[in-house]
Amino acid sequence: GAVVSQHPSRVICKSGTSVKIECRSLDFQATTMFWYRQFPKQSLMLMATSNEGSKATYEQGVEKDKFLINHASLTLSTLTVTSAHPEDSSFYICSATLLRTAPNTEAFFGQGTRLTVV
Amino acid sequence: LAKTTQPISMDSYEGQEVNITCSHNNIATNDYITWYQQFPSQGPRFIIQGYKTKVTNEVASLFIPADRKSSTLSLPRVSLSDTAVYYCLVGDMDSNYQLIWGAGTKLIIKP
Numbered sequence: 001g002a003v004v005s006q007h008p009s010r011v012i013c014k015s016g017t018s019v020k021i022e023c024r025s026l027d028f029q030a031t032t033m034f035w036y037r038q039f040p041k042q043s044l045m046l047m048a049t050s051n052e053g054s055k056a057t058y059e060q061g062v063e064k065d066k067f068l069i070n071h072a073s074l075t076l077s078t079l080t081v082t083s084a085h086p087e088d089s090s091f092y093i094c095s096a097t098l099l100r101t102a103p104n105t106e107a108f109f110g111q112g113t114r115l116t117v118v
Numbered sequence: 119l120a121k122t123t124q125p126i127s128m129d130s131y132e133g134q135e136v137n138i139t140c141s142h143n144n145i146a147t148n149d150y151i152t153w154y155q156q157f158p159s160q161g162p163r164f165i166i167q168g169y170k171t172k173v174t175n176e177v178a179s180l181f182i183p184a185d186r187k188s189s190t191l192s193l194p195r196v197s198l199s200d201t202a203v204y205y206c207l208v209g210d211m212d213s214n215y216q217l218i219w220g221a222g223t224k225l226i227i228k229p
Contacts, residue, residue, distance in 0.1 A: 004161075006161070034217070036219075042221075043205070043219040043220060043221050043222055044162070044205075044219040045219070046217070046218065046219070091159065093161045093162075095161070095162075095217075106152075106164045106167065107152075107164070107217060108164070109154075109161030109162045109163070110161050111160060111161050112159060112160060112161045114159060
């Protein structure tokens with residue numbers, strides 16, 4: 001199946017610094033990518049929808065100035081957590097949709113990034 | 119976007135068949151039903167997808183009644199490695215396939 005690669009898999013940063021997470025679709029072009037956040041023992045929460053060449057659409061309650069999303073190409077979307085604080089520590093996951101003739105449309109997920117802010 | 123309801127957790131034993139049922143009473147005409155599996159600290163993995171009746175692949179079967187208000191994921195002969203959280207989602211293929219995640223079902227397989 002299609003592969004979505006997310007990097008880094010884990011990162012520890014100091015409070016106040018910024019962290020960039022990359023999400024790449026390796027063998028297909030993804031016009032739309034999604035960014036999720038998952039706290040321990042909770043479900044995935046959609047943060048934003050990233051469309052290639054346009055501004056991301058953020059879910060209610062997600063600060064767009066804090067979570068900067070760039071989708072500069074059909075295979076790369078980045079999430080930058082700016083001025084990170086301990087409460088931003090979480091598991092961040094990206095996904096990209098491979099649109100095929102229904103019913104075979106699938107969303108492929110990256111491996112996730114464990115962010116710890118100290 | 120349709121909301122789904124699943125049992126919070128289930129236990130079973132190796133070699134058994136496990137059925138996880140999901141309710142999606144407000145499913146729309148264009149929505150498909152998809153199940154994902156997630157291991158701790160990993161991204162979700164696609165298991166199976168369907169629209170109606172029965173779908174089967176190499177890892178699972180998906181049963182969808184005529185009214186489509188529920189679906190059942192069937193895992194044949196589970197093993198310890200099937201211990202994971204299973205998510206049922208419904209999504210419209212035409213709306214960027216945006217997925218809204220419920221709590222999922224934590225399946226624990228015992229020896």
